[in-house]
Amino acid sequence: MTESEPIRILCMEDDPGLARLVQKKLGRAGYIVDLAYDGEEGLDKHATGTYDALIVDQAMPGCDGLEVIRILASQGRLRPTVMVTGAGDERIAVQAMKLGAHDYIVKDADGRYLQLLPTVVGRAIEQQRLVDQRQRAEDGLRESEARYRGLFEGVPVGLYRTTSHGQILDANPALVQMLGYPDREALMALDANALYVSAEDRQRWQTMMDREEVVRGFEMQLRRRDGTLIWVRDTARVIPGGDAQTHYYEGSLEDITERKRLEERVRQKDRMAALGRLAGGIAHDFNNILTGITLSAQMLLAERRLPRDLVPDLESIVEDARRAARLVAQILDFARGSYFETHPVEMRTFIHGTADVLRRTLPENIQILMELGPGEYVVDANPDRLEQVLVILAANARDAMTSSSSDFGEIGRAVEMPEGGELRIGLSRIDLRPAEEPPVAGMGIGEWVCLSVSDTGVGISPDAMPHLFEPFFTTKDLGQGTGMGLAQMHGIVTQHGGHIGVTTDVGRGTTFYIYLPVYQAEQAAEVS
Secondary structure, three states, X not given: OOOOOOOEEEEEOOOHHHHHHHHHHHHHOOOEEEEEOOHHHHHHHHHHOOOOEEEEEOOOOOOOHHHHHHHHHHOOOOOOEEEEEOOOOHHHHHHHHHHOOOEEEEOOOOOOHHHXXXXXXXXXXXXXXXXXXHHHHHHHHHHHHHHHHHHHHHOOOEEEEEEOOOEEEEEOHHHHHHOOOOOHHHHHOOEHHHHXXXXXXXXXXXXXXXXXXXXXXXXXXXXXXXOOEEEEEEEEEEEEOOOOOOEEEEEEEEEOHHHHHHHHHHHHHHHHHHHHHHHHHXXXXXXXXXXXXXXXXXXXXXXXXXXXXXXXHHHHHHHHHXXXXXXXXXXXXXXXXXOOOOEEEEHHHHHHHHHHHHHHHOOOOEEEEEEEOXXXXXXXXXXXXXXXXXXXXXXXXXXXXXXXXXXXXXXXXOOOOOOOEEEEEEEEEEEEOOOOOOOOOOOOOEEEEEEEEEEOOOOOOOOOHHHOOOOOOOOOOOXXXXXXXXXXXXXXXXXXXXXXXXXXXXXXXXXXXXXXXXXXXXXXXXXX
């Protein structure tokens, strides 16, 4: 029924005269009235017609008014219904109201009830209109809440609502999973302020919220339940509460940890490339200068008239120049400026041979263990350069397991140095498919040989990790190291088309993973 449509009423009255009077009275009030002269006829008309209200007389033969209302109520919600009873039948009217009738009116001998009937019917219709309106609003609210809850529960971004004091009022499943909690209740029991890694981040976030009442794209670190750290991007706003003094915050958190890692890898790659260009340019020029120094010193040593007391000094110059030349070679390896020939190398045989060299150079309190998987491991490489890689890693592992300092960071003071340990050398193969994430960014699809070198030393400090392969980076005391070992190794591996991965646990050890492309199967027969 709309406001432009007329209101249709079905009146059930067994007295034809009274029925016509009701029809005439309500017609003047603007209603369209159909008549039924007993209960059965009324039920039939109700089943075939569409009515906005009903007037039901109690005293009808056969099926009386109360029975009509009982039948209609059993079929569903009653439309606005007015029960008409005689004097003394108020008890029946109450029963009708309990069944769902909206109102009742008592007949009187003078017919005054007819004057009241339009008002009573209008009031019943208005009551039902208000009920329908409220029901539509409630249905709309429930539907809106269902849509909101569906979005809140299903969106793959973390959503939250907190008070200004840090109480978590709501959190969606994506946020619960992001922060590593078993369920929503476990997360909501936590103070939101405890999630922040940096108190400065928390203060900057609060300052922005107080000043602008909104935060967009705020990047910060949060601590998961297991203690691991993740980077998130926060977008939030202030929602006013019931009064001026109360409010809460609602927002979304996006996990950007992997993006941060990729950005850091790109920055590291760019930094290494820039350092390589700089180091390579310096090394070439420096090599020319050293060549001149060495040749000049050697020519003086060849002089027959050279005073004997100058010979030791000239020999020292030659030796220092040769040491400097070796350093230049390391720099050139890092800068990928040196050239070497490659051929197929079976890594299992190579490692057994290199391990014999390492056993003669490492102290007795370091045990070398081999973990070589089955099968062939053939790569296109220069064995001498690969041996340098293993020697460099073994030397750093030795320092991490026996020395108070290493190229791995200033952690000797915080972690008790071991007196020896285990050096594990492993071989395995991985087949990287298009849909798989590579263990090291930049690795292409295909088969790779993984050479792993693990120690049980002090590990690498977080501050040292970003600078691990930079030339001249070292934490050793002056004169104890050049900081070129890992930089040279990085250059050698890169020249072989390989990649390096590192995992570390401070106080427990470090593992380097060297990934080299597998030599093509059809060429493996050329292995010598």
